[in-house]
Amino acid sequence: MAARFGMIGLGTMGRNLVLNIADHGFEVCGYDRDEHQRKITEAAGKGKPVSTAASSAELVAKLETPRIIMLLVPAGKIVDAVIGELVPQLQKGDILIDGGNSHFIDTERRYQELQNSGIHFIGMGVSGGEDGARFGPSMMPGGNKESYELVKDILEAIAARAEGEPCVAYMGHTAAGHYVKMVHNGIEYAVMQMISEVYGLLKNEGMTNAQFAHLFEEWNQGELQSFLIEITAAIFKEKDPETGKDLIDLILDKAKQKGTGLWTSESSLELNVPLPTIDIAVSMRYLSALKDERTAFSKLYDHQNQKTGTNLEALKDICRDALHFSFMLAYAQGLELLQVASANYNYEIDIKTVVKVWRGGCIIRSVLLKDLFNAYEKEPALTNIIGSTQFSGVLKEKRKAIVQFLKTAMDAGVAASSISSILNYFDAYTTERLPANLIQAQRDLFGAHTYERIDKPGSFHTDWPYTPAEAK
Numbered sequence: 001m002a003a004r005f006g007m008i009g010l011g012t013m014g015r016n017l018v019l020n021i022a023d024h025g026f027e028v029c030g031y032d033r034d035e036h037q038r039k040i041t042e043a044a045g046k047g048k049p050v051s052t053a054a055s056s057a058e059l060v061a062k063l064e065t066p067r068i069i070m071l072l073v074p075a076g077k078i079v080d081a082v083i084g085e086l087v088p089q090l091q092k093g094d095i096l097i098d099g100g101n102s103h104f105i106d107t108e109r110r111y112q113e114l115q116n117s118g119i120h121f122i123g124m125g126v127s128g129g130e131d132g133a134r135f136g137p138s139m140m141p142g143g144n145k146e147s148y149e150l151v152k153d154i155l156e157a158i159a160a161r162a163e164g165e166p167c168v169a170y171m172g173h174t175a176a177g178h179y180v181k182m183v184h185n186g187i188e189y190a191v192m193q194m195i196s197e198v199y200g201l202l203k204n205e206g207m208t209n210a211q212f213a214h215l216f217e218e219w220n221q222g223e224l225q226s227f228l229i230e231i232t233a234a235i236f237k238e239k240d241p242e243t244g245k246d247l248i249d250l251i252l253d254k255a256k257q258k259g260t261g262l263w264t265s266e267s268s269l270e271l272n273v274p275l276p277t278i279d280i281a282v283s284m285r286y287l288s289a290l291k292d293e294r295t296a297f298s299k300l301y302d303h304q305n306q307k308t309g310t311n312l313e314a315l316k317d318i319c320r321d322a323l324h325f326s327f328m329l330a331y332a333q334g335l336e337l338l339q340v341a342s343a344n345y346n347y348e349i350d351i352k353t354v355v356k357v358w359r360g361g362c363i364i365r366s367v368l369l370k371d372l373f374n375a376y377e378k379e380p381a382l383t384n385i386i387g388s389t390q391f392s393g394v395l396k397e398k399r400k401a402i403v404q405f406l407k408t409a410m411d412a413g414v415a416a417s418s419i420s421s422i423l424n425y426f427d428a429y430t431t432e433r434l435p436a437n438l439i440q441a442q443r444d445l446f447g448a449h450t451y452e453r454i455d456k457p458g459s460f461h462t463d464w465p466y467t468p469a470e471a472k
């Protein structure tokens with residue numbers, strides 16, 4: 001029997017998605033260049049409508065037409081190589097889906113390159129990791145709407161569900177799907193960094209891993225309820241099978257990254273959208289990797305890890321509210337970038353649809369997304385939730401907690417860069433007159449760059465009465 005769906009790349013994501021697709025009754029065939037991956041997939045797919053192919057040609061031959069083939073191979077040159085190998089074997093009307101974390105600029109190029117071939121190309125972000133792929137991911141497809149309609153039934157069947165709705169929807173033109181996934185990952189970086197900073201402060205004040213597990217479980221019942229809070233509770237319970245010690249204490253404090261956070265920051269800088277918390281989260285992963293330097297420098301100073309003696313119960317509540325404030329504004333930064341990018345690249349991304357698709361299956365799923373949906377429903381022209389009537393009250397209230405949190409962290413000598421960036425972002429964004437007038441004056445003095453005035457329109461230059469010390 002010909003297979004309805006083809007998968008190239010049977011690693012963590014591809015293999016689990018194959019099994020998920022098969023569970024929903026679709027005949028699926030997978031190809032991986034690695035024989036071992038094919039064997040594991042065959043074994044896991046025993047009794048299900050799963051087969052494998054030993055080459056791309058065999059895969060193409062096993063598929064019904066029009067062929068639907070998804071790529072879940074590492075992003076970058078490999079994707080180009082696989083597309084290059086496949087295209088001569090495909091025909092007009094076939095559908096190629098790149099489900100990896102491809103850079104949106106690459107997706108844009110691939111989309112244009114395939115335009116004249118008649119082959120549909122869908123750049124699709126997939127989120128949820130191994131379990132999401134297996135039991136229901138959140139998926140963010142982009143390209144042209146007609147192509148999406150051709151695969152919608154399968155994608156809706158395998159997607160996670162939130163409030164009965166599938167966590168997949170058409171995101172917008174060309175590379176919109178990969179752009180949305182990139183921003184999703186940027187928010188993921190920020191939230192993970194913020195959680196780690198709260199962990200850092202509470203650990204400094206003496207909290208044990210067992211207490212952390214309990215606290216994160218408790219937090220997962222309230223306004224912080226989210227996948228990242230939920231898995232954090234599980235992490236604190238894990239023992240190392242070799243030593244019997246808490247595994248978390250044995251993990252080296254060097255955070256790695258594959259690039260999506262960096263791409264989010266790069267894109268925001270290019271589009272002039274302030275995204276300080278995601279920038280900082282990327283930088284802090286780099287800083288964490290400088291372990292040897294940190295170890296050497298730490299010996300020259302003695303301000304770090306001071307016990308502040310703050311009441312732990314009170315500090316826990318401060319941390320919860322500081323995190324709530326921070327979560328809201330991390331999503332706000334990402335959603336603002338999405339709106340600007342959509343207008344700039346003509347993606348026609350609908351923020352409410354994005355927020356809906358993120359409610360289930362993905363790494364940044366969170367109860368907060370419901371509030372975000374409501375805010376954008378009530379005020380469709382909203383650029384940033386800081387300006388929303390729904391969020392202003394809670395932000396005003398929780399700002400006090402973040403100030404308390406940061407005062408304690410500073411007294412303790414515990415770095416809290418992302419949470420402090422959130423407060424500074426909020427304070428600056430809610431300040432009518434910033435000291436940027438001074439920057440304009442300086443630019444005009446040293447470079448005749450001109451400035452605008454508050455009392456009349458136009459562009460002005462002053463012949464500043466200043467002589468450099470060297471010229472005197």
Ligand SMILES: NC(=O)C1=CN([C@@H]2O[C@H](COP(=O)(O)OP(=O)(O)OC[C@H]3O[C@@H](n4cnc5c(N)ncnc54)[C@H](OP(=O)(O)O)[C@@H]3O)[C@@H](O)[C@H]2O)C=CC1
Pocket residue numbers: 008009010011012013014031032033034037072073074075078081082099100101102126127128129130258
């Ligand atoms: N892991 C995760 O949680 C998530 C990953 N992603 C993205 O999904 C994509 C896949 O990730 P993941 O499944 O983790 O990666 P893996 O490395 O686990 O799997 C990729 C598979 O593709 C195979 N492969 C590489 N080149 C080819 C080729 N030319 N032809 C056929 N097969 C090939 C690899 O084989 P070999 O080992 O021989 O190279 C490997 O088995 C990436 O873009 C990733 O960023 C997205 C969301 C979550």
Ligand SMILES: O=C(CO)[C@H](O)[C@H](O)COP(=O)(O)O
Pocket residue numbers: 101126127128129185188256257258259260261363
């Ligand atoms: O896309 C994902 C989740 O949404 C992947 O897990 C991604 O690889 C995580 O990014 P990084 O490795 O840079 O931390």
